[in-house]
Amino acid sequence: MMFCRGFSWFTRIFVAVVIFTGYSHPVPVTESYTGVTLHTLTTDNSESLTVGRVQQAEEATAVDLGALLDAGDGAVVTLLAGDNTRLVAHRAVLAARSRVFADMFRRVTVEGSSSQLVLSDTEGPVLRQVLAYLYTQQVPQLPSMAPQLLVAADVYGLSALKAHCEQQVVAQLSVETAAAAGVIAIRHSANRLKQAAVAFIKAHLLRVMATQGWAEAVVNDPQTIVELTHLIAETPTDTSTPSAGESRTVPSSQPHSGHSDDGRSPATAVPPTSPQTTPQPDDVAISLLRDLSGEEKGKMLIAAAKEGSVSKVRTLLTVGADVEAKDENQLNALHFAAARGHVEVARRLLEDGADVNARDRWRNTPLHQAAWNGNPAVVRLLAASSADCNARDHTGNTPLHDAARRGHPDTATALLEAGADREVRNDDGDTPLDLAKQNNHQQLIDILGSS
Incomplete structure (x- = not known):
């Protein structure tokens, strides 16, 4: 049975190779899976492809196919890219072409057989091209x-x-x-x-x-x-000898290796009059x-808040980024930190004077963003910083309305503890309880319906 399965794999791969190499019909073939165009190898004496390269390709293919024949059920592995793209490949091909993959498979074998490798540092489109290269040895022209x-x-x-x-x-x-x-x-x-x-x-x-x-x-x-x-x-900039009247400038910082390429200390035209130190990184x-510019700093502050990087936010605020800088929708860094649940970033922004009740183009406050996305820890932080728990957006919804509509019981509880009004009605006349009922959020119905 194992031999039959192995022979079946061998037959399939052999047929594919015959088609690819143009054995019967030298017609270009497009491989949609990898997103690159693979051209057949014709049997004529093309000047662009030497006999030696053909022999190398045939030898490599033979090695890979031989390994597949003996691999049986373990021939195939699923690769999980960083964007959750799943790609299927043959262990033998990957191991033969990449020592890194070979080491990965050896570790997997030691730790226990696995049919999946997680490659979180590589995105799906890039991994597809890497696989195309491993199989064809053709460099993607992208x-x-x-x-x-x-x-x-x-x-x-x-x-x-x-x-x-x-x-x-x-x-x-x-x-x-x-x-x-x-x-x-x-x-x-x-x-x-x-x-x-x-x-x-x-x-x-x-x-x-x-x-x-x-x-x-x-x-x-x-x-x-x-x-x-x-x-x-x-x-x-120019290795030629300076002309008369020109002064030769010397970088104030020394090479980070501590010496020049030839091992000697860098020469200086004029000895410094006072000790010079290399600035710290x-x-x-x-x-x-x-x-x-202020605009660039503001954009980068918003990007850092989205990412949730406290260190980047701190650095940008240190160099003068405007804590109230907004994007085209009037959303500032605190709006994004609240929406994405980045508590420490929100705390740092508040410490630097961010407006806890800032409004975007739809009249949403950071508390609206935290409630809509179900971030109770941020809700508590904002409430403790005097956020208006009953602020209304452009349709009259309060943060509690948003939590009720979206089905976030923990967030609703945090808002109620902070003093949110459960009886307030939006422009349609709905209370938070009404929205919970309309969306069948039973746990919220219980929370908002209790007195």
């Missing part, structure tokens, strides 16, 4: 996805794919993408990209630093941005953030 594929190639130990992605990212360096490219290059040891990004940023420094991409990189990865700025400072990051 320039817009090249940065993400570079990261994935580094994670899964695919050096050839990583090198190709580096070329693609370098080829599309721009003022808008340079900062992100530099961060990726440093974090994933992409030296060619790092050199190109540093040179590009140095040549367009002011324009790059004025982009949203630079601002986001400063907030999201300040340590790497600090390292990037050190590299920019260390890279000479946090100081550099703060300095970079202070140079951003």
